[in-house]
Amino acid sequence: MARKESISSRMVLDTAFEMAREEGLKNITARRVAERAGCSTQPIFRSFQSMEDLMDGVYERAAAFFQDFYALYPKLGEFPFANLGMAYISFAREERELFRMLFVSAEPKKSLYELLNGGAENVKAEIQAAAAQGCPDPGAMFTKMWIFIHGAACMSLTGDYDLSDQETLKMLESVYRSFLKERESISPQDIVRQEGSLFSELGDHGNELGGTK
Amino acid sequence: MARKESISSRMVLDTAFEMAREEGLKNITARRVAERAGCSTQPIFRSFQSMEDLMDGVYERAAAFFQDFYALYPKLGEFPFANLGMAYISFAREERELFRMLFVSAEPKKSLYELLNGGAENVKAEIQAAAAQGCPDPGAMFTKMWIFIHGAACMSLTGDYDLSDQETLKMLESVYRSFLKERESISPQDIVRQEGSLFSELGDHGNELGGTK
DNA sequence: CGTGTAAAATAACAAGTGTTACAAAACAGG
DNA sequence: CCTGTTTTGTAACACTTGTTATTTTACACG
Numbered sequence: 001m002a003r004k005e006s007i008s009s010r011m012v013l014d015t016a017f018e019m020a021r022e023e024g025l026k027n028i029t030a031r032r033v034a035e036r037a038g039c040s041t042q043p044i045f046r047s048f049q050s051m052e053d054l055m056d057g058v059y060e061r062a063a064a065f066f067q068d069f070y071a072l073y074p075k076l077g078e079f080p081f082a083n084l085g086m087a088y089i090s091f092a093r094e095e096r097e098l099f100r101m102l103f104v105s106a107e108p109k110k111s112l113y114e115l116l117n118g119g120a121e122n123v124k125a126e127i128q129a130a131a132a133q134g135c136p137d138p139g140a141m142f143t144k145m146w147i148f149i150h151g152a153a154c155m156s157l158t159g160d161y162d163l164s165d166q167e168t169l170k171m172l173e174s175v176y177r178s179f180l181k182e183r184e185s186i187s188p189q190d191i192v193r194q195e196g197s198l199f200s201e202l203g204d205h206g207n208e209l210g211g212t213k
Numbered sequence: 214m215a216r217k218e219s220i221s222s223r224m225v226l227d228t229a230f231e232m233a234r235e236e237g238l239k240n241i242t243a244r245r246v247a248e249r250a251g252c253s254t255q256p257i258f259r260s261f262q263s264m265e266d267l268m269d270g271v272y273e274r275a276a277a278f279f280q281d282f283y284a285l286y287p288k289l290g291e292f293p294f295a296n297l298g299m300a301y302i303s304f305a306r307e308e309r310e311l312f313r314m315l316f317v318s319a320e321p322k323k324s325l326y327e328l329l330n331g332g333a334e335n336v337k338a339e340i341q342a343a344a345a346q347g348c349p350d351p352g353a354m355f356t357k358m359w360i361f362i363h364g365a366a367c368m369s370l371t372g373d374y375d376l377s378d379q380e381t382l383k384m385l386e387s388v389y390r391s392f393l394k395e396r397e398s399i400s401p402q403d404i405v406r407q408e409g410s411l412f413s414e415l416g417d418h419g420n421e422l423g424g425t426k
Numbered sequence: 427c428g429t430g431t432a433a434a435a436t437a438a439c440a441a442g443t444g445t446t447a448c449a450a451a452a453c454a455g456g
Numbered sequence: 457c458c459t460g461t462t463t464t465g466t467a468a469c470a471c472t473t474g475t476t477a478t479t480t481t482a483c484a485c486g
Contacts, residue, residue, distance in 0.1 A: 005464095041465090045446080103371070144384070146364075151362070158321050179388075219433075219482095242474085255435065
């Protein structure tokens with residue numbers, strides 16, 4: 001009764017995502033997606049209302065991609081924050097453009113909290129692990145570890161970071177133990193302060209742990 | 214013998230720089246610069262060969278702006294890396310777009326090493342200060358402190374960092390002291406490894422300090 | 427007070443963008 | 457094998473971009 005569809009919306013999204021993965025969102029145009037998908041621009045606009053709509057799809061796809069990456073990342077460290085940190089840093093190094101899109105772009109559609117496995121269950125687990133190891137202030141520990149991890153990841157974007165995975169893991173452990181030993185740490189009230197921030201958000205969800213708030 | 218110039222190349226650059234400061238390089242077009250400068254696009258192309266040329270000028274201006282910002286930043290910490298870190302983080306918070314352009318953009322024109330006061334004299338001073346305080350491995354100390362500082366700065370770009378300057382200073386000091394206490398740190402050979410990287414570059418210039426390399 | 431000359435304004439060009447009108451093609455049902 | 461319907465391709469529109477040809481303007485010197 002009608003012509004058979006040959007370019008599905010899935011194919012369009014696949015193509016756009018792959019391009020975003022390689023070169024970022026910036027230079028993705030309707031005609032270039034079409035060319036790469038081997039069709040005209042028409043199937044794109046049949047599947048998506050606008051290019052902005054398609055870009056939203058690419059973003060969602062990137063978010064899901066990161067969550068898979070994180071979930072499947074090999075568990076290679078025994079101390080808290082090892083896996084979270086290694087996965088995050090590796091993602092930045094291996095998927096530079098996707099990392100940019102998700103974690104350093106000017107218009108973040110999802111918060112870090114949402115991106116970390118839809119509810120930061122894993123973050124909670126890491127904080128709990130730190131608490132179990134006798135960390136006096138798991139909230140401050142998380143804050144500092146996360147800043148450090150984020151720093152290593154962002155540094156890799158500009159080519160200023162060139163440690164191997166193994167070296168990175170060793171450094172993370174060293175840093176974690178450094179923070180663990182610190183006794184006169186700043187009080188949690190100084191760290192977790194405003195509402196709506198990453199830290200307070202995670203504090204809210206993890207405050208049954210160690211009186212972080 | 215000829216008409217008097219009314220729009221100098223300086224005025225064009227000022228305008229473009231101010232726009233980049235507010236909204237980044239992305240949306241700067243010849244017509245918008247002209248509109249804001251109150252002229253047509255012609256004076257722009259008389260002063261600059263192309264828009265790319267103008268953008269290069271904006272970048273240079275941003276680099277100089279950062280160096281001034283750093284040089285004039287009040288000295289408010291007594292421990293090593295306090296001023297470097299506070300200036301860097303404050304710059305990221307107060308000049309978000311310029312920070313992006315200089316330190317996280319995909320095409321960095323100048324290395325971090327070049328941007329830090331044309332020769333990283335100040336970085337050397339911080340490392341020396343750490344060595345003077347009995348830091349067993351100033352090179353590793355710099356590496357870790359810088360990753361942390363960079364992390365805090367980058368985190369502020371997405372609104373995930375909301376500590377005050379005072380809280381930031383306290384945290385930096387806490388982190389510095391944590392790293393100072395760590396005895397079983399990773400060896401410098403693990404940290405400074407490849408040529409041409411930030412760390413090896415700084416290592417080259419600072420290796421008279423403490424056998425960093 | 428002209429007048430040549432450099433600067434600025436106007437307007438155009440070519441290329442590229444998102445998006446859409448329209449025509450061609452392909453398939454399922456009769 | 458038609459035929460209708462939907463998908464696809466073609467081509468266009470309106471707009472924006474960098475850049476440049478052309479015209480207008482204003483000044484300094486004779």
